[in-house]
Amino acid sequence: MRLGVLDVGSNTVHLLVVDAHPGARPLPAHSHKATLKLAELLEGDGAISEEGAERLSAAVAEALRVSEEKGVEALLPFATSAVREAPNAERVLGRVAQEAGVKLEVLSGTDEARLTFLAARRWFGWSAGRMLVLDIGGGSLEMAYGVDEEPDVAVSLPLGAGRLTAGWLPGDPPDPADVGALRRHVRAEIARVVGDFTRLGPPDRVVATSKTFKQLARVAGGPARGGEGRVLSRTALQERVPGLVAMPAAERAGLPGVSQGRARQLAAGALVAEGVMDLFRVAEAEICPWALREGVLLRRLDRMPTG
Structure with a gap:
């Protein structure tokens, strides 16, 4: 159908x-x-x-x-x-x-995280083992961890790229003082929940979804792995963040894979991605093409009769 x-x-x-x-x-x-x-x-x-x-x-x-x-x-x-x-x-x-x-x-923030996790699990399969899934949206950051299709822990934080840009980075390019304040805010919010995840042990695979992560992987030169999605390295991201936040939106829009409509909020998105990868000690994250929309669809299909 x-x-x-x-x-x-x-x-x-x-x-x-x-x-x-x-x-x-x-x-x-x-x-x-x-x-x-x-x-x-x-x-x-x-x-x-x-x-x-x-x-x-x-x-x-x-x-x-x-x-x-x-x-x-x-x-x-x-x-x-x-x-x-x-x-x-x-x-x-x-x-x-x-x-x-x-x-x-x-949808609640927890449901967003859970459904995005379901989509990533179906994409990578059971062989992915324990997965940590990260998603940066326009209004919130979702994080989920688990070994099954239902995550053991799922958290949503108000750290979306659009929300943070509107509330913290009014300048174009952003004022360095505003960037510093946002960086501290992002890390303080993420640090509150890190223990909920790390107590479960290190993940076998870290997966990132959303347009923000996809764009950052392109900007940071993340290679494709085995013909699949790109990989975002924390080291490469950290090298690019200072330049990304210092340039005006029009210049960001000229970078590989960055759309004009999302160029302005990419600075805030980069600070969130850098913060979450650093605090969770993620060396690299694999970009998954499936996310929340696919999770909603898969859950609906699961509830349909197979006949």
Whole structure:
């Protein structure tokens, strides 16, 4: 059957259309994206602005139209941190349901981490052993660790690249004092939860998902391993971070693999990636092409009857 996964994130509204059935690998059929940058359309108290709500409703309506054109039988719509943490989330969700005709399911941060872990586990398989999975989104950082499909520990922190850029790095290029303050903040937040993971022992494989990690792997010159995804080295990343945070967004957009829409927030994303790899003592992380959207899809397929 043809399924659609509608991901309302802090940066984009992304519709992924796949042909899938239980027990088979999902086959991508179509992808539709709308750049929203919801993390930058928040009021001082974190509420979604009127402009943000209007743009969100329009983007969801357009995604629904595309899904119908592509023959989607069932749509799996969900929203993450920017909507989840907004004090006016209920009103905004009601507006989207009324205007766009789509009822968004709001995932918790823990569910984000768990579903992303599931996607990475299915991608790498059981031979990957104990996995640590890292994901930097626009609004939050997700981390999960385990040996099965359900992680033993899953944590979400408000350290998304878009959120931190809007709140901590207003300059372009960022002011060095702001960079230093953000670096200390990021490491202090991550350090609070490191013990929850390290007490379980070292992972056999460290996996990184999300556009931020993919871009950083390209920028840091991460090689492909055995024809699979790229590898991000902590040493290579640490060498590139000072230059990344010092350059303006327009210059970052000219780097390999960096899109213009995400260039400004790559500095904050690099500080988060460097911090988490350093504090978890990760020498290198393998980039996984599957993440939260695939996790939502796989969980839905698991619950469908095989007949």
